[in-house]
């Protein structure tokens with residue numbers, strides 16, 4: 001297996017770099033690091049990037065193109081970052097034979113995107129960690145700073161952390177002289193007033209169910225459901241936050257340190273009983289149920305309770 005540098009050297013023609021839909025900071029920075037190393041390349045963003053990623057892109061002049069019909073036809077090859085799942089990148093349909101490289105840190109999913117080369121490390125707290133380890137000798141100070149920001153962002157201020165990632169983060173702070181607080185501001189930019197109010201409203205309409213010893217909270221939002229679920233999981237065992245999306249009803253699931261069952265498996269089972277798809281990480285997962293909206297929230301929560309009840313008794 002060649003290293004990442006060798007794979008990058010072997011790429012020819014016009015290359016599109018594809019972060020997952022609703023790209024976050026980790027997906028965006030991963031794409032940017034690859035973009036900077038492939039001469040004839042472009043970052044193509046599919047469905048809206050999240051607020052934090054957008055503001056980082058504008059602060060650091062990270063160029064990207066919004067997906068449009070038939071745009072992918074103009075490329076000779078594809079690099080996929082921060083996902084391995086077809087559901088997270090439906091635009092790839094029909095172009096899968098052209099995926100040359102895939103870099104990701106998510107749990108395995110049944111609908112795996114096939115690629116010529118894979119760099120997958122499920123122990124990495126962010127996809128940028130994999131890229132940093134492969135290319136650190138050639139990264140610029142600004143790129144290293146962006147890696148640190150993406151690690152902070154993807155781990156939700158290090159809720160997930162390994163010794164290896166700690167060392168790497170320290171290495172970046174040491175070599176760039178960056179201050180932690182400055183990186184935090186980039187990873188979690190201040191939100192506009194309306195967004196803060198929307199978050200307050202989502203929390204104000206919070207509901208809960210108790211399953212055995214677990215407190216499960218749920219609500220809906222028009223904001224970043226992943227972030228709100230993360231906040232809720234700091235005082236509940238499991239949180240699920242729904243958000244109506246173009247493609248259907250989405251939800252983010254988060255859990256605390258004491259909840260020992262992989263959420264990605266729970267998400268998968270939950271989504272599939274509504275004809276949807278689910279997956280992600282052990283402590284941070286998501287589902288998408290196509291052609292559905294908030295009206296089925298009650299049923300989805302009921303099903304989640306059923307799954308948790310079964311697990312708690314097993």
Ligand SMILES: [Mn+2]
Pocket residue numbers: 026027082105125126127154
């Ligand atoms: Mn990631």
